[in-house]
Amino acid sequence: MKLATLDSGSRDGTLMVVDRDLQWAVPVPQIANTLQEALDEWASMAPKLENIYQSLNGGEIEGVALEVEQLAAPLRRAYQWLDGSAYLSHVERVRKARGAEMPPSLWTDPLMYQGGSDHFLGPQEPICVADDAFGVDFEAEVVVITDDVPLGVTPAQARSHIKLLTLVNDISLRNLIPSELAKGFGFVQGKPASALAPVVVTPDELGPAWDGAKVHLPLRTYWNGKLFGEPDAGEDMQFDFPQLISHGAKTRSLIAGTLIGSGTVSNVDWHRGYSCIVERRVMEIIEEGAAVTPFMSYGDRVRIEMQDSQGRSIFGAIEQEMRRC
Structure with a gap:
């Protein structure tokens, strides 16, 4: 459905x-x-x-x-938006970009932040920022939507609480984030409103690509009409969706309509490209000694989409232009 x-x-x-x-x-x-x-x-x-x-x-x-x-976002506002960071190749590359180490606990305990859920952008609403010096970056992710999840749910129990799936562009303002995190709390200014894909789907719509925990399909991101990356969402996902739900519900129940994000889809094999700009910049630093790819500029466009094995769009596409507020 x-x-x-x-x-x-x-x-x-x-x-x-x-x-x-x-x-x-x-x-x-x-x-x-x-x-x-x-x-x-x-x-x-x-x-x-x-x-x-x-x-x-x-x-x-x-x-x-x-x-x-x-169309508006399928959920224009939600009671809860918890975004994981389940692809550790992404975590490692982003932390390298700001000179931070990878603590060993990241391999055993999911990384998650509570994002702003009071306003989700529609699939074609622009990315509005006051200053392009903020370092605007797109982040292509898969997201699940739950029904009511009880406190303390196990990963095995969490599977049955996944009711819908969609895509999200979890926009980041990269040049604002380091100073925010240095204060010891989390994101606020560095994370403006995220955008959701046109439709949400029940898990059965994914057929064999959905194994009850992960989506085994490429997630394609186009920047100004050119393919930027197509990593497989089912590969290199250290923590699957039931594990992320269980993590989020460790000390609280989750209300129906809670969104749980996968984090930026990323593969260890970087030859498939990237789902965000900062990962490419880090690889440029490693290979060439300096980052040469800029962040987004006014007028730039990003398209995020996932297709089934027959090439049909599953969720529709997120298509956004960056504009000055």
Whole structure:
């Protein structure tokens, strides 16, 4: 099943069921007005939404043309946004960029931060920054959305709480982050609003690419129309999604609609390219002695997308332009 949120003028938008090929959509106010409303009662709502989905795919009901530019983020605001950093090749390269060591605990205990969830950008909303000297970087990730997760859930138990998946551009302002982290707390200014892909999907939509814990498909990022990287999201993921959920719920319960990010998708084999600029810069320093790739500039565009084995877009594409605020 695939779901999206129409930017209908209301604060949280209007929930729509989307067909498998991302061509048609049907608003479903008779079931739930918003995605959060559906997630709050997922056990009873999901079968009703699935019926609409099957009818739409089978041509039994007529939908309206899906216009991505009219979509908001599937969850425009969420109760919780916990972003892991499960690809340790990414962690190692980013820490090298700011001269930080890799503590041994990172191999056994997931790294995670609590991000701002009060506003997620839609798939085509611009990246607005006041100064391009902030060091604007894209970060392509996979994200899962949960139902209510009890405190202390184990990784084995956490699998059943994964209800939806999508993609996120977890934007970073690289030149602001080092001074923030040096204070001993976490990100605030260095992490502006993130953008979500056009649609969220139930795990079954991924077929064999979803093993219950990881997505085994390339995540492609294009910068100004050129392929920047296509690392495989299923490889080199030190901590899978059930482990990340369990980590996040160690001392708190997680409310339905919580987003758990994979962290920037990264492979040890850097020849597949990168999901963020800073990794390329670090490899340039290692190989050439200096970083030559700049961060994003005004007018630059980034596209993030994942396709199935037949080349069909699963979540639709995040396509953003960087603009001055």
